[in-house]
Amino acid sequence: MKIKVLTISEDILGANKEKARQNQSRLDKHNILAVNVMSSPGAGKTSLILQTISGLKKKARIGVIEGDVASTLDANKVHELGVPVIQINIPGGCHLDANMMENALNNLPLEDIDLLLIENVGNLICPAEFALGEHKRVMLLSLPEGDDKPYKYPLMFTEADVVLINKIDLLSYLEFNIPAFREAVIGLNPKAKIFQVSCKTGEGLEDWFSWLLDDIGKMKRE
Ligand code: MG
Ligand code: ZN
16 A cells, blocks of 8 residues: 655645735835844844844834744833834744734734834744745844854755844854854855844944845835
């Protein structure tokens, strides 16, 4: 007897892609630039989002989607800055998908947003596989994680438009080889922009802000 093979994951990803396309055209209609921020837990996604709100709030209207397995801790911090935010909790889950994104979009004031920052679940694996409808993907890696991650989690780095090296203020305490890391990223993804930042001290964030403003501007002109 022939063994039956069910290719469920492919179907899930196919349906997810279609939903992601719908989300993106909805965002396009509202001229919203959506940025999917991915990293492992503790790399600094929430700190990056808080810094970005503070740095850009006079130049762009920002909205945030927070993805977490549990709690509203991160959404509370965003809310305190007076920015519209939706918390998505995924008990037992490990990534956001396009259906969750659609749900969040249904609950955000899309008319009042230029830049939508999406904090994905802290995980270097499957968030890279699930499109949400975002325009840009950002991979945040912090120095304590080590410079070997592009070799271990290549998809995440291959799919990223921007790679942010965070916690650069710790460089003198750690054995992190920046040139080797950059070379590994460029080997996988020659077009990736790489910025060195510290969400704690603010170092390097201006480059990240300019990159975002540039793309927000393009969104408005198109
Ligand atoms: Mg967080
Ligand atoms: Zn997952």
